[in-house]
Amino acid sequence: MDARNRFMSFDTTNLLDPPRPSYTFSIYNRALFEKSKFKDYDSLLESKLARSQARANHFASILENGNTIGANGTLARPHGIHASKRDKGKVPKTTSVHLVEGEYVATFTIGTEETKSFLLIDTGSDLVWWQCKPCRPNKCYSQNNPIYDSTKSRTYRQLDCIVETSSCQVSSKVYQCTEFGNQCLYDYKYVEGSITKGWIAEDVITFYSDLSRVRILFGCGIDQTSGTQFNGEYSGIAGIGRRVLKGGYSLPSQFEADIMAMCLPGTYSTKASTISFNTTPFKKKTSAGLVPNFRFPNFYFVNLYKIFVNDKEVPFFPSLSRNFGNYDMNGGCIVDTGTIMSRFPRDFHTVFRDIFRKEVRGIPMMEVPLGAFDTCYIEEPGVVPTFPVVKMYFGHQSPDNLLLLQQLRVVVHIRGLFCMAFLPWDQNVAIIGNHQLQGVGLTFDTGTDTLSFDLDAC
Structure with missing residues (x-):
């Protein structure tokens, strides 16, 4: 009877939303992957400082020109949904330049083949992308780990931008919905000159920490050789820019994560640290x-x-x-x-x-x-x-x-x-x-x- 009484008297305003799933993966200092290219640590540090200067210069150009950065971290202006017939299958021309990629590296596996990938992470970026076979002829750069092959992943799905209009962020000129191919194409350029082109797709990523799996939208990069060469240590770049409530391809936006927690590995650290979404292991001192x-x-x-x-x-x-x-x-x-x-x-x-x-x-x-x-x-x-x-x-x-x-x-x-x-x-x-x-x-x-x-x- 007590259980029945508690049930009948329960105030439904006390119902709690179920906790959002938490995701955690490992991050490393980028320098750990690139140190073999330098004769000593000072040379490595000078390279990092030059990259940081390029990033600062681009920040300055954004601030000086008074450009508005949209939810995806680009210089955003209104853009129509559909491309013309002659644009079928063409990747849009690059109209925005993005910050140079970040200084930390995340690792997880992709698709049913569980292709191991190292992605640079960047708090100033929205798009998550990685190299994606089948590439355009000779358009994928050589990377140290195997390139993800979309044809071998049973969980891969290309985004249909006509059916799923809201998932193709055409308010930015970086993205374009093709009327006849139904592809959400993107063309993303970084300040140091590197470019990635492809389309938005969906697949499963697996986190090493607890083997949890989640589907995400990502840029399937089929052409990365039109500009400055990307570093073969990495498969792509994971944008972790601030969550936006509507749209956005950053991981916080896709995970609907109000909470993102990370600990940046120290200057000389060879150990992995973590980045987590929807939970934090750290004290809020x-x-x-x-x-x-x-x-x-x-x-x-x-x-x-x-x-x-x-x-x-x-x-x-x-x-x-x-x-x-x-x-x-x-x-x-x-x-x-x-x-x-x-x-x-x-x-x-x-x-x-x-x-x-x-x-x-x-x-x-x-x-x-x-x-x-x-x-x-x-x-x-x-x-x-x-x-x-x-x-x-x-x-x-x-x-x-x-x-x-x-x-x-x-x-x-x-x-x-x-x-x-x-x-x-x-x-x-x-x-x-x-x-x-x-x-x-x-x-x-x-x-x-x-x-x-x-x-x-x-």
């Missing part, structure tokens, strides 16, 4: 607010409030004081895992640099810059130098909103020097890069609009 930005909905903006070097406050003067509260237009702070060194507006960086220099004690400074680094200190054998602490507060000044950066998160070791790991640029937006976030457990929660930090989680 301190948090920043995620700020929606309607001009750039694919990026992760945060509410940076104050910055200190040791106990010296760096005044937001003049650029940041004007723009950090103006997130929908020209200001703010972006967290970007594809940018290596954090960047500040030039005038703010000058003040930050001068305070940093004054706070360094007993370490000889180089008189001439090293490349982009204007503040470098000479390494002395047998001496472990101590550098100032950088404190970033988000929203307000509280221990609960503090990201504390120390030692190898504030300097980079290159060519026998320790260089301040913050760079200037001529934009009113700041970027927090992956060098500052190495080893930090990050939990992006777009449901509560928070980004939480768990220092030294991996």
